Amino acid sequence: MVNRMNIALSLSYVGTQYHGWQVQKNGASIQETVTNAINKLLGCDTYLSGVGRTDAGVHARRYVANFKADCRIPLDRLPLALGAQLPEDIAVNGAVQVPDDFDARFDCTKKEYAYYVYPSKMRDPFLTDRAYRYSYPLDAERMQKGAQFFVGKHDFNAVRSVGTPVKSTVRTIFWCEVDQNNDGLIRIRVCGDGFLYNMVRAISGTLLYVGSGKFEPEDVARILESCDREEAGPTLPACGLFMNRLWYDHTPELDVFRLSE
């Protein structure tokens, strides 16, 4: 008797060596690597659905994906068993049964990305591929002021790249917070109900220009209103971007993952 369960996984990964989440023709993806590990372990041929695409080089601290399979391994042992099949740069942190109609992408209610940048003429080898180095001074307090203009329901056309066609470029940003640690590393956290292609990297590039003095914090409002990509700052490199936290408000089964902490 086949007993197909819908199983959600909590993943984390360093994206440097991968061509992003989604299966690609030209190189290894996270989706393909994890799918192969599942299929090998469970002897099945399942499809792994992820909370969203991440680009080549983007990292995830907390990522949720789900698949359906007849799983004869107790779910509390699945993370370790899958981990043994996976390379060191991908971890499975949890596995839990979810309702049959659960989908990691459509049931996610809020996502937070984090972008890391540090102002320095010298490289920090411990931050290579994990943060973007900017050669000029940055004022994190100015960046925090500018960030507040992204909060709310806006047309974000000015801070996205043209990719897959979308019905609407309106999204709601719940918060956009900038802080700096004792080592000078600046963190930009953006939480929203959804994101357009390259939106966090363009928001971060715009805040970079606020921090360096090229833009005033108040310019962010004008840039958004223009709906013109050329008015905003640059799209920063993928290496500084992390899928940071997730919320599944209607799926209490996922509370054990502590996704939003």
Added chain:
Amino acid sequence: MVNRMNIALSLSYVGTQYHGWQVQKNGASIQETVTNAINKLLGCDTYLSGVGRTDAGVHARRYVANFKADCRIPLDRLPLALGAQLPEDIAVNGAVQVPDDFDARFDCTKKEYAYYVYPSKMRDPFLTDRAYRYSYPLDAERMQKGAQFFVGKHDFNAVRSVGTPVKSTVRTIFWCEVDQNNDGLIRIRVCGDGFLYNMVRAISGTLLYVGSGKFEPEDVARILESCDREEAGPTLPACGLFMNRLWYDHTPELDVFRLSE
């Protein structure tokens, strides 16, 4: 006219891809990589003397090395110029002229190493090659208690590997401090006037056994007194070890490097 200066460099590096500091026959070393960059940039054939050997896979947050050369590049521009010749996992953070008789190794008065370990059944991909994962719970407070027995002037024969012959196995440890951050990462910092081969890794392995309950904190005194390597805990892997801070008490020229901060 040749004007040979003695130049000290402040370096940091991720050691994962290297066969340690010292020039090796079987693979790239940090010493060789930086020496080649200097010789290429300055058109010379110099020898780079480092504060100490680090093993394959060991990292350095602050490392000092010196060389003698006729340097026609202003010293404040040398770090960036050398950085351009170096791979992303090695950084030159500063360059300064030092007295002719300065030697990075012999003039160092105190060194602090840091060892990082995290207790978890699951890997953390962001800590791969930067910390040692231990599959069982660890009590950092017990480790801190045990660590205090290493402080002072002792024969450290019980916590070293046999390597290059040494005149004496007596060293002075100024402090040994264990703390744990909010993510559970445990840091062991050991500062001394000198270290025997694998000494920090064996001290860390002994404290690991204190943390897991295999040893009592007070056992550390007995283990040291035994002078018997088999009494102590294991030599932990290189990946968790960092050359962390340095002191050059009689070389005020190096104060600009902020080595001990």
